[in-house]
Amino acid sequence: MPRFSPIDGRSSLRTWLLTGILVLIVVVAVALILSWPAEKTSPTIASAKMVQTTAAKPAPLRRFLTASVDQDKVRYVEVIIYSEEDFKKVIRSWDEVSEKVRKEFSSRIQGYGVEVEDLKVNRIPENSSIAITCIVTGCIWSTARGYYADMSWLIRPLGLDFVDDHFRETTHSLEWTGKINNTEIRIVVNLPPQNTPYEAWRHPAGHCHAHVWWPK
Numbered sequence: 001m002p003r004f005s006p007i008d009g010r011s012s013l014r015t016w017l018l019t020g021i022l023v024l025i026v027v028v029a030v031a032l033i034l035s036w037p038a039e040k041t042s043p044t045i046a047s048a049k050m051v052q053t054t055a056a057k058p059a060p061l062r063r064f065l066t067a068s069v070d071q072d073k074v075r076y077v078e079v080i081i082y083s084e085e086d087f088k089k090v091i092r093s094w095d096e097v098s099e100k101v102r103k104e105f106s107s108r109i110q111g112y113g114v115e116v117e118d119l120k121v122n123r124i125p126e127n128s129s130i131a132i133t134c135i136v137t138g139c140i141w142s143t144a145r146g147y148y149a150d151m152s153w154l155i156r157p158l159g160l161d162f163v164d165d166h167f168r169e170t171t172h173s174l175e176w177t178g179k180i181n182n183t184e185i186r187i188v189v190n191l192p193p194q195n196t197p198y199e200a201w202r203h204p205a206g207h208c209h210a211h212v213w214w215p216k
Contacts, residue, residue, distance in 0.1 A: 010030065046123055058086035058097075060183050068190035069152050072140045078105075078132040081123070087128035087174045098130075112153035114138040146204060147216040151189060158185070161209045162200070173211075174207060 062081040067074050080101075082090060090097050106116065119134040141147045143155040155161065158180055166186075168175040174189040191198060192214050194205040201208065204215040 027142055058082050058089045062184040063186070065185070065187045067109070067136075067151065067192065069140065069149060069192060072137070072142070074136040074139060075106045076132070076134050076136050079129050079133070081099050081127060081129040084128050090130065091123065091125075096156070101130065101132060105134075109136070110155040112139075112150075112156070114153050142216075143213075146213060147192075149212045150210065151212060152210040153189070154189070155210060158187075160187070162207050162212075167207075169199050169207075171195065171197050174205075174212065196199075 011036055025029075060080045060082055064077075064079045064081075066077045068077075082187040101121045102119060105119070109116065115137045120132070122131045122133070124131055136153065139151065139153060140147060151162075160176065162174055165176060165178075167189075172193045176185075176187045178185055189212070190204075191212060194212065194214060196202070196205060198205050198207050198212060198214070200206060203213070206213060
């Protein structure tokens with residue numbers, strides 16, 4: 001007859017007990033899960049989510065920035081275009097929006113050594129847009145060879161560079177079109193007309209990373 005040692009018996013009993021305990025734990029866990037009440041969203045939370053969605057701030061579709069050199073100053077115009085729905089939100093809170101736009105523009109060019117005159121923000125209902133207009137001074141100088149303009153205030157806050165971002169060079173402008181933060185951007189720097197394009201590092205008319213020059 002086969003013989004069983006006491007050790008084998010204790011081992012089998014221990015295994016059986018552990019198995020029984022594990023099965024019991026699983027059964028209890030399943031029972032708790034099945035009896036757990038479904039998560040409900042309180043009316044207060046649901047209302048807060050609805051208000052948050054409704055109050056989402058208007059997002060521009062396109063921005064057109066134009067900086068036109070006029071002797072020793074720059075005439076700046078920025079047109080911000082919205083969807084019809086977002087433009088309605090802009091109109092509903094116009095005082096707040098216009099003041100915010102003024103502050104954001106002033107903050108954007110702060111630290112570049114320029115001055116802003118006659119800053120205005122206007123509504124253009126015909127194409128669901130607003131326009132920022134002003135005169136920027138302190139960025140153009142007369143030199144022995146001609147004129148020198150620092151456009152850092154215009155392109156640096158947008159993370160752009162005349163050379164590295166391959167601005168289009170013409171005989172009367174530097175231009176760039178692209179996307180920043182999912183918004184279409186077009187920038188045009190209107191310059192005094194020349195016989196040759198404003199090319200990088202060229203003279204007498206040319207540009208570097210953020211500066212432009214031309215002859216008298």
